[in-house]
Amino acid sequence: MALIVQKYGGSSVADPDKIANVANRVLKGYMDGHRMVVVLSAMQGETDRLINLAREMGDPPDPRELDVILATGEQVTVSLFSMFLKAEGVHTTSLLGHQACIYTDKAYGRARIVGIDASRIKELLKKGRIVTVAGFQGVDEVGNITTLGRGGSDTTAVAVAAALKADLCEIYTDVEGVFTTDPRVCKQAQLLPKISYDEMLEMASLGAKVLEIRSVGFAKHYNVHLRVRSTFSEHPGTLVCPEDEEMEAIPVSGVAFSTQEARVSITGVPDRPGIAARFFEAVAQANIVVDLIIQNSSVDGRADITFTVPKGDLLRTLEIVQQVGKEVGTREILSDEHIAKVSIVGVGMRNNAGVASRMFAALSQAGINIMMISTSEIKISCVIEDKFTELAVRVLHDAFGLDQPRVGKG
Amino acid sequence: MALIVQKYGGSSVADPDKIANVANRVLKGYMDGHRMVVVLSAMQGETDRLINLAREMGDPPDPRELDVILATGEQVTVSLFSMFLKAEGVHTTSLLGHQACIYTDKAYGRARIVGIDASRIKELLKKGRIVTVAGFQGVDEVGNITTLGRGGSDTTAVAVAAALKADLCEIYTDVEGVFTTDPRVCKQAQLLPKISYDEMLEMASLGAKVLEIRSVGFAKHYNVHLRVRSTFSEHPGTLVCPEDEEMEAIPVSGVAFSTQEARVSITGVPDRPGIAARFFEAVAQANIVVDLIIQNSSVDGRADITFTVPKGDLLRTLEIVQQVGKEVGTREILSDEHIAKVSIVGVGMRNNAGVASRMFAALSQAGINIMMISTSEIKISCVIEDKFTELAVRVLHDAFGLDQPRVGKG
Numbered sequence: 080m081a082l083i084v085q086k087y088g089g090s091s092v093a094d095p096d097k098i099a100n101v102a103n104r105v106l107k108g109y110m111d112g113h114r115m116v117v118v119l120s121a122m123q124g125e126t127d128r129l130i131n132l133a134r135e136m137g138d139p140p141d142p143r144e145l146d147v148i149l150a151t152g153e154q155v156t157v158s159l160f161s162m163f164l165k166a167e168g169v170h171t172t173s174l175l176g177h178q179a180c181i182y183t184d185k186a187y188g189r190a191r192i193v194g195i196d197a198s199r200i201k202e203l204l205k206k207g208r209i210v211t212v213a214g215f216q217g218v219d220e221v222g223n224i225t226t227l228g229r230g231g232s233d234t235t236a237v238a239v240a241a242a243l244k245a246d247l248c249e250i251y252t253d254v255e256g257v258f259t260t261d262p263r264v265c266k267q268a269q270l271l272p273k274i275s276y277d278e279m280l281e282m283a284s285l286g287a288k289v290l291e292i293r294s295v296g297f298a299k300h301y302n303v304h305l306r307v308r309s310t311f312s313e314h315p316g317t318l319v320c321p322e323d324e325e326m327e328a329i330p331v332s333g334v335a336f337s338t339q340e341a342r343v344s345i346t347g348v349p350d351r352p353g354i355a356a357r358f359f360e361a362v363a364q365a366n367i368v369v370d371l372i373i374q375n376s377s378v379d380g381r382a383d384i385t386f387t388v389p390k391g392d393l394l395r396t397l398e399i400v401q402q403v404g405k406e407v408g409t410r411e412i413l414s415d416e417h418i419a420k421v422s423i424v425g426v427g428m429r430n431n432a433g434v435a436s437r438m439f440a441a442l443s444q445a446g447i448n449i450m451m452i453s454t455s456e457i458k459i460s461c462v463i464e465d466k467f468t469e470l471a472v473r474v475l476h477d478a479f480g481l482d483q484p485r486v487g488k489g
Numbered sequence: 490m491a492l493i494v495q496k497y498g499g500s501s502v503a504d505p506d507k508i509a510n511v512a513n514r515v516l517k518g519y520m521d522g523h524r525m526v527v528v529l530s531a532m533q534g535e536t537d538r539l540i541n542l543a544r545e546m547g548d549p550p551d552p553r554e555l556d557v558i559l560a561t562g563e564q565v566t567v568s569l570f571s572m573f574l575k576a577e578g579v580h581t582t583s584l585l586g587h588q589a590c591i592y593t594d595k596a597y598g599r600a601r602i603v604g605i606d607a608s609r610i611k612e613l614l615k616k617g618r619i620v621t622v623a624g625f626q627g628v629d630e631v632g633n634i635t636t637l638g639r640g641g642s643d644t645t646a647v648a649v650a651a652a653l654k655a656d657l658c659e660i661y662t663d664v665e666g667v668f669t670t671d672p673r674v675c676k677q678a679q680l681l682p683k684i685s686y687d688e689m690l691e692m693a694s695l696g697a698k699v700l701e702i703r704s705v706g707f708a709k710h711y712n713v714h715l716r717v718r719s720t721f722s723e724h725p726g727t728l729v730c731p732e733d734e735e736m737e738a739i740p741v742s743g744v745a746f747s748t749q750e751a752r753v754s755i756t757g758v759p760d761r762p763g764i765a766a767r768f769f770e771a772v773a774q775a776n777i778v779v780d781l782i783i784q785n786s787s788v789d790g791r792a793d794i795t796f797t798v799p800k801g802d803l804l805r806t807l808e809i810v811q812q813v814g815k816e817v818g819t820r821e822i823l824s825d826e827h828i829a830k831v832s833i834v835g836v837g838m839r840n841n842a843g844v845a846s847r848m849f850a851a852l853s854q855a856g857i858n859i860m861m862i863s864t865s866e867i868k869i870s871c872v873i874e875d876k877f878t879e880l881a882v883r884v885l886h887d888a889f890g891l892d893q894p895r896v897g898k899g
Contacts, residue, residue: 095545129565135505136569137576144575147568147583151561155539158557159546165554166547173557177587178632222588 081246082114082204086214086236089123090253091310092156095163101251101310102163105209109169114204116243118214118236119160121152142187146216146226150176153213153232161211171209174199176216176224181235183217183225190217190225192234192297195242212239230291237294241301248303250290251310256317257282257289259481260334265473267482271332273318273325278332281424281458295319322426330431331423331479334472338419338465340370341393342450344385345400347410350377354407355384361399367392371420371453371462381410385451387462390416418450419468422460423475435459441478447471491656492524492614496624496646499533500663501720502566505573511661511720512573515619519579524614526653528624528646529570531562552597556626556636560586563623563642571621581619584609586626586634591645593627593635600627600635602644602707605652622649640701647704651711658713660700661720666727667692667699669891670744675883677892681742683728683735688742691834691868705729732836740841741833741889744882748829748875750780750797752860753806757820758794760787764817765794771809777802781830781863781872791820795861797872800826828860829878832870833885845869851888857881 085105092098101119109115129148133140157173164171180196203210214232217225227234233250240248255270257279262268274282276299283292289307298305298319308316326332348354355374362369372386388396393414400412421442428434438459442449447470451462463471476482495515502508511529519525539558543550567583574581590606613620624642627635637644643660650658665680667689672678684692686709693702699717708715708729718726736742758764765784772779782796798806803824810822831852838844848869852859857880861872873881886892 095542098546132505132565132569133572136508136572140572141575144568144571144583147571147585148565151564154561154564155542155558158554159542161554161557162543162546162550165551173554175557175634224585 080112084116084240084245084248086118087251089120093123098159099163115209117211119156120214120232125152146187146224149226150216150224153215157211157213172203173211175213177218179212181217185219189228192238197242233291233294237297237303240303249306255309255314256307264469265476269485271317275322275426278424279319282335327427330427330434331425333424334475335422340387341390341416342387342418344413345409346383347381350380350382358403361403373451417465418462419465420460420462421471424458426457441474445474490522494526494646494650494655494658496528497661499530503533508569509573525619527621529566530624530642535562556597556634559636560626560634563625567621567623582613583621585623587628589622591627595629599638602648607652643701643704647707647713650713659716665719665724666717674879675886679895681727685732685836688834689729692745737837740837740844741835743834744885745832751800751803751826752797752828754795754823755819756793757791760790760792768813771813783861827875828872829875830870830872831881834868836867851884855884
């Protein structure tokens with residue numbers, strides 16, 4: 080008999096029939112003798128509906144009050160879900176964020192969980208109840224309602240699993256699990272039976288959005304075993320867990336990509352200490368997240384700096400960079416929105432020589448020019464022209480043998 | 490500078506524009522220097538929408554979980570309202586039932602307020618904030634969400650006003666106030682500048698539903714001065730307050746009526762102690778509320794008992810009565826759904842002789858037969874054929890001079 084936390088996303092609880100389907104799935108686990116805690120998101124589309132309603136009262140809406148209205152989305156789902164189970168004669172109790180004692184800081188709209196008092200959940204489990212917890216929401220130290228931001232229900236599930244020392248945290252979604260790459264781009268994409276926390280973090284942050292990234296970091300920190308799987312099938316999905324030898328034997332686990340970034344190049348920057356910092360401090364102050372940064376070797380006391388930012392922030396970034404450029408003196412400021420970032424990820428690359436050269440060779444053989452390169456311990460990213468995105472993904476997927484079905488303990 | 494609690498019903502906050510209109514009204518009071526607490530209902534139609542959603546999960550829905558989903562209605566309204574005020578630069582804070590510390594018993598769906606800890610509201614008022622409280626909802630001693638039943642927001646407002654010792658509690662609705670009778674039935678109906686708690690209780694329970702009846706009892710108990718007025722005009726409406734000499738000088742304040750009841754007659758009941766009780770105990774056990782009861786004098790050791798019940802409960806009542814009738818022996822059991830109850834209400838009738846005879850004479854002159862009569866200290870009710878309802882109301886309205894415009898301090 081295990082203690083299992085299951086989280087179901089908005090598409091899994093999109094209407095009463097789907098909620099009933101989820102309830103039957105939970106019931107199956109309960110009948111098998113497991114202790115079950117269920118974390119639910121708002122019904123698909125509900126959060127957007129509430130945001131639009133809020134915007135009619137003033138845009139942007141007040142952050143505290145926006146969290147009050149957004150929290151109703153999950154409140155509706157947990158009550159409907161519990162009603163269904165109770166109508167089936169099952170003992171169950173729904174808990175909202177404040178009732179489940181999910182304490183957060185007071186950063187409305189993007190609050191961080193600072194602690195969970197799981198005693199009420201434990202007490203209800205001891206009574207044999209299925210406990211349903213509203214995802215995405217918490218309460219600050221003085222009782223204000225907070226929300227955790229998009230994808231926050233994943234974090235709720237992992238945090239609850241950590242607080243309960245659950246045996247497993249299952250994240251149910253509308254895909255079968257984590258794939259070697261996006262199946263819409265590469266038909267040969269294979270389901271991964273398992274993936275390490277670090278690989279998942281790299282995959283998620285690179286745009287393969289199956290799991291909310293904060294929840295993965297949380298799971299790693301508290302060693303919560305996560306299973307990502309589909310609400311609409313019986314496939315076991317992907318286990319996200321600590322690294323093991325099996326994973327380390329595979330140099331590359333997946334290919335991720337993003338076309339959401341733009342490139343900014345500043346040429347002829349005086350190569351003196353503190354000059355680069357002035358640009359990036361100014362950009363950071365505007366709350367713009369810089370991803371890749373490359374600076375080449377200096378020539379004649381001047382260097383070129385290239386970096387990427389989210390496309391939506393490009394115009395503001397250029398304004399800031401031009402302003403700083405005037406102060407420190409540069410040659411040119413260039414930008415390019417037509418770029419893509421393609422990355423290979425794998426814990427195995429630590430022990431496998433030649434992974435980078437194989438990547439570059441594969442892209443080169445396909446006639447794809449590499450504009451920027453950035454590497455980390457378990458990831459190599461290349462910036463290329465965006466028109467080559469799909470081609471690059473397929474070429475890399477093939478080059479690292481990712482089109483072979485994976486078998487593993489999962 | 491006064492402390493004013495204002496309550497706005499569902500039709501007053503039916504959409505974002507109407508919520509903005511309400512906010513501007515509240516703001517006017519605030520700018521005039523008053524301390525303002527606002528109690529809001531769910532947007533018109535929202536509670537029904539949520540109930541229908543709940544029914545899809547199992548009918549009847551689990552009471553605890555139904556309260557969880559219903560509470561979202563007011564949660565949405567208070568947040569939208571507060572967003573609007575904050576967008577206007579006004580300091581305001583919304584409080585849900587549990588945040589406002591509105592404690593109730595655990596009778597889900599019809600909870601009673603057992604206490605309010607007003608310290609948080611007082612603290613926010615001290616900071617110069619407008620405080621917005623979600624109506625209709627509370628929290629039991631272990632933190633479960635409860636709701637107070639239909640019209641519960643009126644009770645919330647009165648209870649908050651009592652806890653704060655507010656100078657005034659204004660109930661805003663879509664009518665101008667309390668009328669001498671229903672203006673849809675009698676065009677000469679006049680707005681009452683004021684009415685006593687007891688008269689209001691009789692008027693409300695008789696079907697003139699402007700205020701939720703529990704809230705009037707609460708207001709009387711705590712001596713909260715209530716003003717019923719329209720959200721959509723500047724008319725001062727009706728003050729509901731303790732009796733005064735001015736009220737006592739008027740024999741009849743209003744004419745109420747109801748066509749929601751049915752009549753049951755049991756003839757030939759053995760006239761022995763305890764027999765009548767057996768019928769009414771059985772009916773009460775089925776949670777059926779009996780209104781009028783009349784028993785005539787016994788003839789040959791047998792009596793006739795007649796009483797009224799809500800129409801929706803008639804069939805169940807007849808089953809019960811037939812069962813008991815078999816056990817004790819009766820002649821006949823008859824029922825009639827085509828009845829109406831017409832009542833005159835007024836604290837002045839205590840000191841005015843001949844009010845009853847004037848009522849009976851007026852009905853008789855109009856050719857209306859009286860089937861049952863019931864009197865209380867400040868009310869006389871007659872049951873008549875329902876086809877005469879409107880005629881009876883107009884005749885009585887005229888007979889007691891209610892068609893003359895009222896003037897009063899209000």
